Amino acid sequence: MQSGQEVFVSAVVPMFNEEGSLPELYRELKAALEATGKPYEMVFVDDGSTDSTAELALNLCEKDDRVTFVKLSRNFGHHSASTCGMDHARGEVVVLLDADLQNDPADIPRLLEKIDAGYDVVRCWRQGRKDPVWRTIPSKFVNWLTCRATGVKLHDYGCSMLAMRRRVVERMSRFTERNRHVSGLISWTGGKVCEIKVRHRERRHGKSRYNFASLLRLTVNLMTGFSTLPLQIVGVLGILTSLLGFVGAIYLVIKRYVYGVDLSGVVVATAVIFVFVGINFLALGIMGEYIGRIFTEVQARPYYIVESVFSRKRATGEEQQ
Numbered sequence: 001m002q003s004g005q006e007v008f009v010s011a012v013v014p015m016f017n018e019e020g021s022l023p024e025l026y027r028e029l030k031a032a033l034e035a036t037g038k039p040y041e042m043v044f045v046d047d048g049s050t051d052s053t054a055e056l057a058l059n060l061c062e063k064d065d066r067v068t069f070v071k072l073s074r075n076f077g078h079h080s081a082s083t084c085g086m087d088h089a090r091g092e093v094v095v096l097l098d099a100d101l102q103n104d105p106a107d108i109p110r111l112l113e114k115i116d117a118g119y120d121v122v123r124c125w126r127q128g129r130k131d132p133v134w135r136t137i138p139s140k141f142v143n144w145l146t147c148r149a150t151g152v153k154l155h156d157y158g159c160s161m162l163a164m165r166r167r168v169v170e171r172m173s174r175f176t177e178r179n180r181h182v183s184g185l186i187s188w189t190g191g192k193v194c195e196i197k198v199r200h201r202e203r204r205h206g207k208s209r210y211n212f213a214s215l216l217r218l219t220v221n222l223m224t225g226f227s228t229l230p231l232q233i234v235g236v237l238g239i240l241t242s243l244l245g246f247v248g249a250i251y252l253v254i255k256r257y258v259y260g261v262d263l264s265g266v267v268v269a270t271a272v273i274f275v276f277v278g279i280n281f282l283a284l285g286i287m288g289e290y291i292g293r294i295f296t297e298v299q300a301r302p303y304y305i306v307e308s309v310f311s312r313k314r315a316t317g318e319e320q321q
């Protein structure tokens with residue numbers, strides 16, 4: 001590759017059946033990266049495409065020594081392909097962007113300006129989003145949930161274009177979990193984050209790979225990956241229902257035996273059902289709590305992240321756990 005020259009910026013592009021977009025993306029990306037005046041590379045990841053995406057990328061790789069091409073053995077999904085690209089990038093700054101030209105590579109110099117200004121992560125906020133309504137409305141709700149779960153408020157977690165410093169990429173490489181939401185995890189790692197407004201464009205070739213089911217899967221990954229709150233809610237629901245059942249039952253007993261009121265079978269049965277359903281929920285909640293603990297252990301996330309280690313013998317900025 002760049003004959004020993006260090007790479008400053010790596011553009012990482014996950015691709016799944018993007019033969020229509022790739023040639024144009026390459027041209028736009030190259031122009032944008034040249035404009036930065038910094039040494040750069042492009043890392044194209046083919047996520048098991050069934051069209052000619054891989055051949056096209058291989059051709060680019062042969063004629064341009066700034067292109068790295070990584071081919072996955074099958075389709076692993078957008079987030080896995082992005083992670084693979086990040087692992088293969090060597091730049092001091094890594095820019096993630098989609099292959100479908102919905103992100104405008106011409107925004108890259110603006111992202112780099114913010115990195116130069118000292119930010120660790122620069123996120124993008126799509127203006128005039130060119131996606132169908134069934135995507136944009138739920139996306140607002142998911143964005144709100146993500147802000148709450150990660151504690152980092154952003155306008156647009158759904159935008160996959162972003163720039164991050166090498167140290168963020170390295171932190172990300174320590175995550176071992178299988179079901180990952182890259183955008184959310186980047187927030188979880190901490191650091192100085194800012195957001196810029198970017199243009200969003202229509203998808204010109206092919207169509208979105210996300211359908212309702214895959215978006216729901218991603219949202220569940222996001223929620224269960226960041227908190228055990230859903231499990232706790234089940235537990236609380238159990239406590240409330242059984243309490244309600246017990247109070248109701250006591251009330252009925254008093255009514256029957258103190259005041260001698262005749263009770264219909266339905267009322268008694270309802271109280272009994274409440275008690276047992278409540279106990280069931282409670283049991284589920286307790287089990288959930290244990291499963292939640294196993295779950296966080298199995299994820300094996302780093303327990304803490306040290307910002308930097310100062311030593312007279314070695315360079316600062318190194319990270320240790």
Ligand code: UDP
Nearest residue numbers: 014015016047077078081098099208209210
């Ligand atoms: N992508 C991928 N693997 C997949 C699905 C998508 O690498 O299994 C890539 C895709 O080629 C594109 C990016 O991820 O570069 C975003 O995908 P898409 O445009 O379908 O998502 P949307 O813009 O609709 O959120």
Ligand code: MG
Nearest residue numbers: 098100102203
């Ligand atoms: Mg897209």
